[in-house]
Amino acid sequence: MAAKDAETRAEIAAELRAEARLLLVETGLLAFFTERFGQAVVTGSAGYDLMVWRDLDIHMPCEGERWGEWARLGAEIAELLAGRGLMLHKAQYLNDYVEPHPLGAGLYWGLEFKDFADNPWRCDVWGWEPFDFAVRQARDANLRADLSGCDRDLILRLKHEARARDGYHGAVVTSFDIYQFAVAGAGETLEELEAWKGIGT
Structure with missing residues (x-):
């Protein structure tokens, strides 16, 4: 039974990662962020191939001074998804530079929408000060190596x-x-x- 459970968990993780890749390509979200900010990295469970539910984490470099541009991304993302036949259900904006978290400040969008198969997704999008982004990417690379x-x-x-x-x-x-x-x-x-x-x- 344990082996079967392990096999099932591996299948779920593989299916979710395939769904995530397809979603990012078909919506154009990753390309959109990359074009705007020069780099966009999928991290978290999707990046580590350890997915259990439909959740995406995307990080990119973005100076805190670009908060106004970041705030306007909500409408642009909604229009991007609508152009692909999807509707943005919920979007939460956060300027964490106003009240910085002890682990660091950044700009954030929490997005919720359904994919083409009507499956609900959550996408946490963070923009970090470029140097902070580089430091976080180095830490992330170490974690990926450890998890392997x-x-x-x-x-x-x-x-x-x-x-x-x-x-x-x-x-x-x-x-x-x-x-x-x-x-x-x-x-x-x-x-x-x-x-x-x-x-x-």
């Missing part, structure tokens, strides 16, 4: 299990927590992950 030596199914299983618990994923543990946990070889269960993080201690 990890038990891939362990990560997929923990992500599925975390997602299945109400109010758990993103609130108690994040995907990044799971990645770090796997890289550290600190255990095999969410309970061990919580202990490793020091939750409840």
